[in-house]
Amino acid sequence: MKATLLFKSFFESEKAGGLVLLFCTIVSLCLTNSSFISSYGTVWHNEIAGHSIEFWINDGLMTFFFLLIGLELKREWVEGELSNIKDTFLPLFGAVGGMVLPAFLFFVCNYKSSTSSGFGIPMATDIAFAIGILSLLGNRVPLALKVFLTALAVIDDLGAIVIIALFYTKTLHLVYAFWAFVVFLGLLVLHKFNKSSLVFTAIGGFLMWYFMLHSGIHATIAGILLAFSIPLNKKRSNELAHKLQMNLHIPVAFYVVPLFALCNTAIAIDKHWTSIFHENYSLGIMIGLCVGKPLGIISFAFLSIKLKLSKLPSNVQWNDLFGVAFLGGIGFTMSIFITILAFQDVVIVNNAKFVIVVASLISGIIGYLLLRNTKARTASFKDNF
Structure with missing residues (x-):
């Protein structure tokens, strides 16, 4: 696996973004559980243009x-890193295992319970924190291990997006969904005939977001569809997709996600x-992220190698991959x-968030310690970069 310039830029932005994200989380937890709780905890519920600040962050900025x-x-x-089919199978299998097994374990822990709807919670990997x-x-x-983790997390996110679209749409309003689809097709046609411009793309993106918001499908899915409508040609680095990606890294990593x-x-x-940890949903999250995630990643990666669909990258050992698999539990x-999206009860949402933070922290520490015990490979690292 060879690193592209965009990959190195992406890695660097996510690395710094992960540290900012950690800082914001600590600040938020400290303020909420201090004497400022009465003001800090409610500030996100203040309304702007008929909606809370929390809404504009979760449904707008995200x-x-x-x-x-x-x-x-x-x-x-x-x-x-996924353009070569041979390099795709290892992170692809790892990502699938890292989604299926955690979801299954959560569902088992919450079988016939109203909280079984949270099966999607332990399925995704946070790229910023893991890379941080x-x-x-x-x-x-x-470097090959960093590429593996990044590719796995990206595929993971795609899986999470599909899960959100399929299973966390409460009520579907077909008329609005139809118009969102029409706008999406319109953007595809415009971009197909090289009529793509930032203005038309922005207007189309806003319209698609508006229709998605009222369709019952989560509005942020409009962001994914907008990205898929924009053509990408690796021979043209000045095109809209490249410009948008490069210009979005900083504001997303240092403003949007920290605000979230x-x-x-x-x-x-x-x-x-x-x-809190006695609750079924808490057990599902803890076991899903701390056990199901690393076990699913490593077992499915092993399966892909045994099936001769992929191979272990050079200079990477199984204990390295196991450490990265735990980082996947963040x-x-x-x-x-x-x-x-999964829970309506405010108490359950609050408690589940707390368990996610704890489980992610445990997974991150285990992954760090496992990788910390590996021997330094300075020459190979420099050669790769």
């Missing part, structure tokens, strides 16, 4: 997060917080996002 994910997915397929931790290890981690964290990790923790952003 659309740009999904737009960036969509553009990254296209880049990976066209010119990135990986970057702390420096030359102990070969500040808003959605305002988690109240009472003195009886240990009782759900955070997407897990919290799905929690908001």
Whole structure:
């Protein structure tokens, strides 16, 4: 696997973004559980233009997060780490295992329970946090391992997006869904005939977001569709897709996602917080992220190698892959996002968010310690870069 310039740029932005995300989470948790709780906890519910600040962040700004994910997915397929089919199978199998097994374990823990709807919570990997931790290890981690984690997380996000679209649409209003689809087709036609411009794309994106919002499908899916409508040609670095991707990295990593964290990790923790882990949904999240995620990733990756569909990258050992598999258990952003969609009870949402933070922290620490014990590979690392 060879690194592209865009990959290195993406890795660097996600690395710094992960540290900012961690800082914002700590600040949010501290403020919520201090004397400022009465003001900080409610500030996100203040209304702007008829909707709460929380709504504008989760349903509005996060659309740009999904737009960036969509553009990254296209880049990976066209010119990135997934453009070579032989390099795709290992992270693809790992991602599938890392989605299926956690969802299954959560469902088992919540079988015949109203909280079974949260099966999608432990399925996703937070790219920013995972790469942020990986970057702390420096030359102990070969480039191929970073590429594997990034590709796995990107495929993971695609799976989470599909799950959101299929299973977390409460009521479908066909008229609005139809018009969203019409706008999407219109953008495809415009871009097909090289009529794509930032103005038309922005107007089409807004219209699609508006129709999605009223269709019952989560509005942020418009970001993914908008990304898929924009053509990407690896021979033309000045085209709209490249420009959008490069210009979105900084605002998404340092404004959108941190704001999401500040808003959605305002988690109240009472003195009886240990009782939270006795709940079925808590067990499902903990087991799904801390056990199901790494076990699913490593077992399916092993299966792909045994089937001779892929091979272990050079300079990467199984214990390295096992450490990265635990980093895959850092759900955070997407897990919290799905929690908001899966549960209606405010207490359950609050508690589930807390468990996600704890489970992600445990997975991150285990992954870090496993990779920390590997030997430094300075020469290989420099050669790759």
